[in-house]
Amino acid sequence: MASRKSPLFDTATTVGKIMSFLGVSALCGLLAAGLVFPLAATGGAAASAGGDILHEVPAELQEEPLSTPSHMYASDGETRIATFYEENRVPVDLEDVSQEMRDALIAIEDERFYEHGGVDAQGVARAAVHNVTASTQQGASTLTMQYVNNVLNNAAVVSGEGNFLAAGIQEKTYADKLREMKLAVQVEQEMTKDEILEGYLNIVMLGGRNYGVEAAAQYYWDTTASELDHQQAATLAGIVQAPNYYRPDLEDNVARAETRRNTVLRNMMIHDFITEEEYEEAVAVDLGESLDIQSNEVGCIAADFAEYFCDYVTEDFLQNDAFGEDPGDRAELLARGGLRIVTTLDADMQRQAEDTVWDHQPRGSQAAALLNSMDPETGDILAMAQSTTYDPNDELEDWNSTSLNLNVGNSHNGGLGFQGGSILKPFVSAAWVEEGNSMDDNVDADRTEYRYGERWEASCMPRGSVTLLQGEGEPDAYRISNVLDDTEREMTVDWGLFHSINTATMATANDMDLCAITDLTDRLGIVGTSEGIELGPLRPDTPSFVLGSASITPLVMNRAYAAFANDGTVCTPRSILEVTDAHGNEYDLPNADCEEVVEPDVVAQVNDTMINIAEQNLYVGERDGDAPFPMAGKTGTNHNVSGMSFQGYTEGVATSAYVTRMNDNNRMWDEGNVPDDSYAGSVAFPLWYDFMRDAAPTRATGDFPEADDSPFDDRRSGYGERYAMSELGPGSGSSSDDDDDDDDDDDD
Structure with a gap:
């Protein structure tokens, strides 16, 4: 100086x-x-x-x-989360x-x-x-x-x-x-x-x-x-x-x-x-x-609960130019400005989420159960939890003690996400319907391989198509398979989605414009990474993307699924409701940012199938007999059974549930110790259901709108015989493999 x-x-x-x-x-x-x-x-x-x-x-x-200190509160304005x-x-x-x-x-x-x-x-x-x-x-x-x-x-x-x-x-x-x-x-x-x-x-x-x-x-x-x-x-x-x-x-x-x-x-x-x-x-x-010394730790590490959500909100704050010209100014304001920050968090729902992820913590180390919930009508994040201990000082030496927020991406102290797997399949079906087709159209799902060099329609790509390219040492054809026996045959798009049949999804994509699928995922805000490519929109140049080969974060996926709970209207995730300074002056913050991107009738047709996937899961029957409220969603099991997910929703809450493990062999369980029922329907769905069973009734749980031209009025109750085909339950007809050169190409 x-x-x-x-x-x-x-x-x-x-x-x-x-x-x-x-x-x-x-x-x-x-x-x-x-x-x-x-x-x-x-x-x-x-x-x-x-x-x-x-x-x-x-x-x-x-x-x-x-x-003076700034305080962060849940949406009720009374439950304190953290002090800065x-x-x-x-x-x-x-x-x-x-x-x-x-x-x-x-x-x-x-x-x-x-x-x-x-x-x-x-x-x-x-x-x-x-x-x-x-x-x-x-x-x-x-x-x-x-x-x-x-x-x-x-x-x-x-x-x-x-x-x-x-x-x-x-x-x-x-x-x-x-x-x-x-x-x-x-x-x-x-x-x-x-x-x-x-x-x-x-x-x-x-x-x-x-x-x-x-x-x-x-x-x-x-x-x-x-x-x-x-x-x-x-x-x-x-x-x-x-x-x-x-x-x-x-x-x-x-x-x-x-x-x-x-x-x-x-x-x-x-x-x-x-x-x-x-x-x-x-x-x-x-x-x-x-002396009776009290804790003097500050910030999210000293949060009373919701530490990972607290970290997410802090990043939202630091990235918002309403609070200063640059991140340094915003950090100074947060630490010294005496702010009152009211977030979107539902305190009761958050505590329920935290209890549930720890109840479903996978066996062994380097494993985690994740949940995040949002309001489909506003994008307000209601809960965000994972079964690890929040610790900004740990440099990932201990997977179970970390500040890495597995629900979100790099921009908010998260990671790259997880391979989507079969949770991408409803978007293929929705694009199919948008193209003027029906969920009850038949596709030839008997095809288990596609020759390299074969052209796929992709209007947004050069020359209007893409070609499957053969890698060095790869077989002559791109091969896929299903878990369920006798499923390589003709079937409806609806039936293929219900049982998560890989060959049906690939046949659907092969019969349409791949860019229609990526156009839909773009509108829903789905971004991910694939084969080391920088984060961005899904790419139609590799048809295997329809089976979930890209890595996508749970929050991004939840945002997209929330649109199916909101008649095709997607909302930007929001974490901050209001910020007031020490003098009572309120900062000008944007309202909910929502836009209709899918026609409600398209959503209703796809929902017909996803309602049955959720409500007819065996776990629902074991716990309650019948579903206690209308629900819908889709399962997904990742490559090598390293992660499983269920993306589901009611009218008032959309929730993403993941169970994942990251260790040397990248498997959920050790070799030779994989349970026979190790699919998302029996692992991730119970995590989702145990949380939503108590959380969903605190908000709207009305019926989903029916499609105007649904050919079967009894579709939502007519899956008894179809469901009986597999003890694994709906959504379990495929096994994930997200490498293009492997035999099984996806999910759950």
Whole structure:
């Protein structure tokens, strides 16, 4: 930091001339003791002369808002999620500070506070004598001067100049001291004594990140400023002299903090703030044993719950230019602006989600169960949970302790997502219907291989088509297979989606324009990564994308499925409802961002199938017999059984459920130990259902609209015979394999 040139030492000024005349060294000693300051108590010619001198001292009290913590709340505006701060401060009125605390501070820092006019004449004289006769230096700062000093320091921090005075990086110059003294007199003319004392008690540093007596009382003893007793008040008043030297929460500091406390108590007795009996009682208290230190961690790691959602909201905040020009400014606002941030989180739903993911935690390490829920009509994120411990300090050495948010992507401290698998298949069906076809059209699902070099229609690609390219060492054809026996035959698109038949999905895609599928996924906001390609829209140049070869995050997938719960209207995920600053001013935030991208009748036709997939799952029958409310969705099982998912929804809640494992062999279970029923319908669906069984009824659970031209009025109850074909249940007719050169190409 460049040194600052003070006008006090410019010999062209009156003050500079006086300093040159008297000699810098001699006058500095006087200035340090305050002897040239015009004291209201001295009056006469000396005061007048001093006033002339100080008239040229630059003095403007640059006040900035005090740094106060920001709080993040759930959507009810009452349930606190987390607190953010650089300075832990809870401003209070003077009437809410105990008399013991006021007395202790005055007794040790400024016993004539209510008598002087900003600078204490007796204190100045005492300091002058001491500084002339002793080898040590003594100051004469009053509480008013200290208040001014703290205000100036706060302004320096807010303006970006840094807290160099308080930090001891640069000592105060005599110019600084004179300015401080002049400002103290000005403050005394503009504020009452009680207002000054109140300001000081709220601004002063009291060890670590604790500023002000209310925050300090809460931190050291889990009490309030109004309840501080003599020994507690004396401890805090003693900290003022050297905040980090006397803070008693550090083991090495306890003894000296207690000694300093006793000094304060002695002063309180000398100046008749307490009796000798009260003094003896207070000094007898063991300071170390009296402490009840509260957690001082801040941010999402100290969140009461919903840590991963908290992290997501923080990233949303830092990326929103409504809160500052750049991320640094926004971070400063979050840490110091005293904001009230109300999020979209449903607190009860979040707690239910957290309980459920831990109940369904996969066996072994490096495994996790995930849930995220949103409101289909607004995009509001209602819950976000995963069965790992949130820890920003862990660098993925322990999969079960991480800050990596598996529900989201890189932009929000997440990953690349998971291969979509069969949860991509409903979009193929929807595109098929958009092209003017029907879910009851037949496709030739008997084809298990497609020759390399064969052309597929893709109107958005060069020459209007794509070609399957053969890789080195690959067989002559791209092969796929199904799990269910006797399914390589002609079938309806509806039947193929219900049983998740790979050959049916590929046949459907082969009979249509691949770009119609990617156009639909683009409108629904589906982005992913494939074969190391940068994150972006799904690409029609590799037909295997229809079987879920791209990696997509659960939140992105949930957004797309939520459109099927909302008659084809998709909404941008939203995490923040309102933000209000410390003065009650509300920031201008956008409303829900929604757009109809699929015709409602198209959605209704595809929903006919997905309703049966969800409601006829065996787990529903085992738990409740019949589905307790209308529901729909689709299962997906990823390559090597490393992950399973169920994307499902009711009228009022869309929820993404994932069970995943990432380890050396990338399998959910060890080799030779894969249960016979290890498909998403029996692993991910129970996770989804156990959560939604309690969460969904808190919001709308009405019937989904029926398609205008549905050929079968009884379709939603006519799957009995079809369902009986497989003990695995609906959606389980394929096994995931997302590598183009393998025999089985997808999912569940």
